[in-house]
Amino acid sequence: MKKLISVFLLAFLAVSVFSQTATSVTNGSFLMPTTWDCMCIPTDGYIITINHDVTLDSDYMMSSGSITISSGASLVESGTGHGILFTGTAALNVQGTFTFSKLAMYGGTIANTGTMNGLDSLYLGVDFSNDGFVDAVEVSSSGNFFNNDTLFAVDYLSYMPFNNNHYAEIENFFINIGASNNGDLHLGDCYNNGHLWNQKLMIVSNDFTNAGRLDNDTLGAITIMQNCTNGDTVNNDARWTNNGAVTVYMNFQNLDSLLGDGTFCIGLNTANYGYMNGTYEFCDNSNPGTLNLNSGYIGSGITYCSTPCLSSIAETDLQPVLVFPNPASDYIHIVSVDMITDWALFDISGRVVMDCREYSDDFGIDISDLHAGLYYLRLETEDNSFMKSIIKE
The missing domain is CATH 2.60.40.1930 (Macroglobulin (MG2) domain)
Structure with missing residues (x-):
């Protein structure tokens, strides 16, 4: 009986330790006991609520417990180069401002309705629904990313689907599995090696390569300001189905399959080495009525400049x-x-x-x-x- 009571006491103490709470009572350092109502320094397992402006001058790791940054409050890195790591069942809930050099979510959960910025590196090994503002230099995601508000990133490497439902601006976007756009997607360079599904506005300011599958819906509009290639040089199985509008301001080449019933408007040279079939309108402004070079197959349902394309594409505002x-x-x-x-x-x-x-x-x-x-x-x-x-x- 005594042994059984001892077991229950140990279990109770363990639960008590790992469910301790810490709530900020003033602005200050995360590592100062006077910042918290518990007069302690919160560690792994704590339920932490930040209601003030709190700074942290060290790395931090959580495998259980949670950090909630309330609206109007902040957790800000003091110094440079520090990171926060979440694993296990730990949770991060940003309603205010989170400013840190590095954030890695190897486990747990993350939610943002506030502002996350100053991120040199953001790794997402879990699903993330962004309902706030995120600004990061490098994003690497092996979880589903749902952008429901605003995302800025320099480099985005996607190993799981990226879903943009509002506004995203990414300088270098590599799609390895899949991406869908139902908002405004502004890219610098883009390489699609997965499945890209565009339903609204997509603007690529530099070069674009589709080496996977690309579906542009009826209401989808894709603008590519420099060169565009549809082709997989390894497996030769790239497929672009365009049922909306595509505008390419410089050169376009097709190496694999180009399908659909939408419109293509090309500014400079065009070349087809693959398979073009469908009922789409294809207008090459440098050579109306045909392509500059064709050594592949072109179906009889394709029309050439039957409706006006951009009369001088170079003079048209790109933005x-x-x-x-x-x-x-x-x-x-x-x-x-x-x-x-x-x-x-x-x-x-x-x-x-x-x-x-x-x-x-x-x-x-x-x-x-x-x-x-x-x-x-x-x-x-x-x-x-x-x-x-x-x-x-």
């Missing part, structure tokens, strides 16, 4: 919204294809520093009173939203 000058010291100018209905300017913490209801396609914003640094300008039209990085000098 639906222009913001200039950038960098700027006192004034920025906005020119838009569609009427801007609202705009807001955010600092790097996600705080709104300026906003206005607008109804204009050509206007200016005075930023002379802002501190120098990086800002984000969100512009809203009736149908779309755009996010631009602004540097205030």
